[in-house]
Amino acid sequence: QVQLVESGGGLVQAGGSLRLSCAASGRSFSGYAAGWFRQAPGKEREFVAGTSWSGGRTYYADSVKGRFTIAITISRDNAKNTMYLQMNSLNPEDTAVYYCAAKNGPGVSMRPEDYNVWGQGTKVTVTP
Numbered sequence: 001q002v003q004l005v006e007s008g009g010g011l012v013q014a015g016g017s018l019r020l021s022c023a024a025s026g027r028s029f030s031g032y033a034a035g036w037f038r039q040a041p042g043k044e045r046e047f048v049a050g051t052s053w054s055g056g057r058t059y060y061a062d063s064v065k066g067r068f069t070i071a072i073t074i075s076r077d078n079a080k081n082t083m084y085l086q087m088n089s090l091n092p093e094d095t096a097v098y099y100c101a102a103k104n105g106p107g108v109s110m111r112p113e114d115y116n117v118w119g120q121g122t123k124v125t126v127t128p
Contacts, residue, residue: 002032
C-alpha cells in the first residue's frame with residue numbers, strides 16, 4: 001500500500017513562497033498518477049496540480065497556473081519517491097490545507113474521488 005506524508009506548510013506573507021513535499025513509500029509507483037489538492041475552511045476540496053508519477057505531463061488549476069510548479073523525484077531503487085509543490089506569489093486566497101494524493105492508473109484526474117491514497121495534509125496560511 002502506498003503511503004504519503006506531506007510537509008512544508010506554514011505561515012507566509014502575501015507575495016512569498018513555500019515548497020510542499022510529499023514523501024511516498026510502500027511500493028513501486030509506476031503506473032500511478034499523483035496530485036495536490038487543497039481545502040479551505042467551508043469549501044470543498046479542489047484540484048491544484050497533478051502529474052503522472054513518472055513525471056510526464058503536468059496539469060494545473062487555472063487559479064495557480066504560472067505560480068505553482070509540481071515536480072517528482074524518483075529514487076534509484078524506486079523505494080522512496082517525493083513529490084513537490086513549489087508555490088510562488090502566494091496570496092491570501094491560497095490559504096488552505098494542502099493534500100497530496102495518488103491514484104491507480106497514469107491519467108491525472110481533477111476529481112478528488114478518483115484518488116484512493118491521501119496524505120494527512122499540511123496547512124498553508126498566507127497573510128495580507
